[in-house]
Amino acid sequence: MDSYPQPARALVAQMEAAAASDPARVLALQGAPGCNGHRAALEYDPNCLPLPCFAFEDALDAVKDGRAGRAIIPIENSQNGRVADIHFLLPESGLTIVGEHFMAIRHALMGLGKGPFTGAYSHSQALGQSRHFLRKRGIVPLSYPDTAGAAAYVQEQGDTTVAAIAPALAAELYGLEIVEDRVEDAADNMTRFVVLAREALDPASLAGPTMTTFIFEVHNEPASLYKALGGFATNGVNMTKLESYQVGASFAMTTFYADIEGAPGDPRIDRALQELAFHCKYVRMLGSYPQGRARG
Numbered sequence: 001m002d003s004y005p006q007p008a009r010a011l012v013a014q015m016e017a018a019a020a021s022d023p024a025r026v027l028a029l030q031g032a033p034g035c036n037g038h039r040a041a042l043e044y045d046p047n048c049l050p051l052p053c054f055a056f057e058d059a060l061d062a063v064k065d066g067r068a069g070r071a072i073i074p075i076e077n078s079q080n081g082r083v084a085d086i087h088f089l090l091p092e093s094g095l096t097i098v099g100e101h102f103m104a105i106r107h108a109l110m111g112l113g114k115g116p117f118t119g120a121y122s123h124s125q126a127l128g129q130s131r132h133f134l135r136k137r138g139i140v141p142l143s144y145p146d147t148a149g150a151a152a153y154v155q156e157q158g159d160t161t162v163a164a165i166a167p168a169l170a171a172e173l174y175g176l177e178i179v180e181d182r183v184e185d186a187a188d189n190m191t192r193f194v195v196l197a198r199e200a201l202d203p204a205s206l207a208g209p210t211m212t213t214f215i216f217e218v219h220n221e222p223a224s225l226y227k228a229l230g231g232f233a234t235n236g237v238n239m240t241k242l243e244s245y246q247v248g249a250s251f252a253m254t255t256f257y258a259d260i261e262g263a264p265g266d267p268r269i270d271r272a273l274q275e276l277a278f279h280c281k282y283v284r285m286l287g288s289y290p291q292g293r294a295r296g
Contacts, residue, residue: 003054005152007174008032012052019051019067026051026068027195028059031123031146034170036105038148040193041072044101054145060093063198071196072101078190080128086194087215087245087257090286097213097287099195105129107147107184110176111154111163117179121150122165130165132185139163151176192292200287203263209291210263211240216276216283217255224279225256231275232260235268240295261295263288 004012011033019026027048029037041050051068053059062068074083090097107130111117119140120127127134127141134141142162144150151170154162163179164170171178194213203210218224232239241259262269264285277283 004032004052004149005156007155008052008149008152011173015050015052019049022049023067024069025049026062026070028053028062028068028071030054030056030059030073032149032152032170034148034151034167034173035146036103036167036191037072037074037146037193039167039169040074040101040103040191043103044072044099044193044195056089060089060095060196063095063196064093069197070098071095072193073196074125074191074193076192077105077125077129078188079184079186080125082243083125083191085245087243087255088247090196091215091284093196095196095198096200097194097289098197098199098201099289100211100292101193101195102292103191103193105184105189105191106167106182107165107189108168108171108178109133109163109165109180109183110151110171110178111160112158113160113177114179115163116161117163118161120163120165121153123147123150126165129189130183130185133183148173195289200285201289203265203288206263206288206290209261209294210288211259211261211291212263212269212288213257213259213286214273214283215255215257215286217281218279219281228276228279231272235272237262237268237272238295261291 027041028051031037059071063071075086119142121142121144126147147166148170150164151166151174154164155174218228238261243257244254247255
């Protein structure tokens with residue numbers, strides 16, 4: 001808890017105490033109270049007990065240790081790309097994806113007074129999503145581990161020349177004044193969150209549109225990725241996301257992260273995954289879960 005600025009610590013202590021009373025209802029998140037993860041947790045499950053954690057790894061550890069039933073983690077933003085490196089975090093954690101949530105992101109510029117401000121603290125994602133706004137006003141972006149924590153830090157420092165970019169809720173919690181609302185550069189700014197738990201959902205139990213996420217590494221030979229993905233095309237399976245990333249320092253072969261519509265048990269999906277496995281060193285399933293919203 002000492003990692004948080006002083007104005008956030010009392011709130012964190014209250015939320016930790018509430019979480020300890022009913023771990024099954026707890027939804028762990030990264031950031032101080034009032035951050036976008038806090039908002040997302042309450043939107044996804046209004047009956048949950050949000051548990052603030054300083055780092056993404058801390059939120060996952062809370063689930064692994066039984067202090068939280070689930071964690072909610074932002075993984076990608078429509079404006080600024082990847083948020084958390086779920087490619088690395090999830091396989092290492094041993095957790096599985098059991099849900100997703102899409103949330104519109106609204107940022108506000110807040111401070112102790114109305115400025116002018118020479119700098120603004122926030123998470124690197126929020127700074128990236130507001131970079132044109134900041135540049136136009138000559139405000140220097142200053143990185144902080146999370147948005148609401150940045151607001152608490154500005155309150156703690158007592159410096160009227162610096163501001164924070166955070167959700168409006170953070171201004172209310174930490175006694176800051178909103179100088180300008182909706183400072184994000186794109187009106188359709190959206191972040192996708194995934195919900196993680198210890199136990200995977202049974203694909204057969206899922207009703208309605210579903211998603212399946214997995215990682216894989218193809219054999220180190222010509223056209224291996226082309227061959228591996230062919231089964232999805234021939235079986236009419238829609239792949240909504242494919243990202244490559246490196247594991248280790250050899251740079252010999254790339255690992256891939258993928259999302260598809262559907263779940264194992266559907267003959268089309270089963271055939272596509274079987275063909276994928278034939279061309280891969282390994283395929284590791286990260287979870288099947290209900291769609292948070294329709295694709296396409």
